[in-house]
Amino acid sequence: MPAAVPPIPSAGAHRGDCDVLVVGGGINGCGIARDLAGRGWRVLLVEADDLASHTSSSSTKLIHGGLRYLEYHEFALVRKALQEREVLLKSAPHIMWPLRFVMPHDPGMRPAWLIRVGLFLYDHLARREVLPGSEGVDLRRHPAGAVLKPAFTQGFIYSDGWVDDARLVLLNALDAVDHGATVLTRTRCTQAQRSPQGWTARLRDADGCEREVRARALVNAAGPWAESFLRTNARPAGSETLATKSLRLVKGSHIVVPRSATPGWDHDHAYIFQNPDKRIIFAIPYEGDFTLIGTTDQELQGDPRNARIGEDEIAYLCAQASRYFRQPITPADVAWTYAGVRPLLDDASGNPSAVTRDYLLETNTEAAPLLSVWGGKITTFRKLAEDAAADVGRMLGEARKPWTEGAYLPGGDLRPWIGEPRRPDIDFERFVSVVCQRYPWLTAGLAQRLARAYGSRLDRVLGGARHLSELGAEVAPGLYEAELRYLQREEWARSADDVLWRRSKLGLHFSNEERERVARWAGWTEKK
Structure with missing residues (x-):
């Protein structure tokens, strides 16, 4: 690149x-x-x-063409988004990576032939170099079927990408x-x-x-x-x-449940589920120990800063996911929620999903x-x-040339660590291996997390440290003073929320007391 x-x-x-x-x-x-x-x-x-x-930290966190937009004849938008998928994946392989999606076939919803046509278009509207194409799958034999109800015997698998949006x-x-x-x-x-x-x-x-x-x-x-x-x-x-x-402000809400709420999910694929209301929801592996489920589409009235998930939205997402999963998802399973507001151009459509x-x-x-x-x-x-x-x-009156299509985002250029790139997901695995060799005193989990978050800027976080003790105090599990200082110094972190919910998702893994320790470290007030 x-x-x-x-x-x-x-x-x-x-x-x-x-x-x-x-x-x-x-x-x-x-x-x-x-x-x-x-x-x-x-x-x-x-x-x-x-x-x-x-909005930008409250998405479904996908780099995708928008398969469902084909149903609304948004071919130009889908093509533009499909063209961008691989450009983005190559620019920052530490925060973006390929993800395979399983769509169980429900004969009572869209017919199989229509799905095949849609996936054919999805595969061919733009050139693919990194992402594999779609395929049919027998869910009785594929690992993806283990978490689903036995009634779902056939399905489809296709590719998109995942991103740490914040x-x-x-x-x-x-x-x-x-x-x-x-x-x-x-x-x-x-x-x-x-x-x-x-x-x-x-x-x-x-x-x-x-x-x-x-x-x-x-x-x-x-x-x-x-x-x-x-x-x-x-x-x-x-x-x-x-x-x-x-603008038409449309709220999209998500729930996060422990991975234990979906027993049998022992693979790295995500799911896309078709709903009776003609919408879709995603169920995505999230932060190792969790599953992300979303999203909704609701008109928002009032200040977008006050957007919160409603009880009706939680019930909706649980009910739609439970149509597919062997073990029902209930509101009691929900570990965290978030809601974002999409600023969509008002086109007088009656259906928020169709805007x-x-x-x-x-x-x-x-x-x-x-x-x-x-x-x-x-x-x-x-x-x-x-x-x-x-x-x-x-x-x-000063036209200047574009430059970003072939440029790396900060931390995305792994060449000084691994040599010439091959494929983004493979390159990141090679990078993690080098990080573990260069910093053998990092635990495997900490090396993986820091590599994901910072890519080739990792050395700016660690500085000249040669031992874990040189990173300063461990303020919360796996979070050391050196990283907090870096986030303050170079990434505009000014509150505990900035660190725990946007610069990372450590807030999801920490207890209330651990989150409070992070806030007290710099005299911050923790809000979530």
């Missing part, structure tokens, strides 16, 4: 404090900031909370900074005043301190708040509103350039960012 194109020197200081102000620290905002910075523009990204603190956002922010961008978390853009000469924005941090910055262009990547930002924070040169689109997951980039050049991001999905973030950077360049 070729190295990233070196940044082009940005315009002189007389042009303002930055070339582009990006509002929103989710996957789209961080992806756009990374792409713009890599093209040489001076970029400032501001996020009102933590990076990926809302760390994907983090890596884009790190790469943006590596290319010269500035990233400010817990900093709200309270006002952005537009004029023909540029944007003047007022920023307020968590301590209430305010500053004013000037930008030549503004990117509105505020996700669920993209519409409200234009209506209440961004002030046009005249008196008209800048909001021209409407398009494609994105729209809206440009406005009536005064200083404005780009608003509407919709999107995590799989297509890189292409969205590439298109957005091209649009910003056109508006600024």
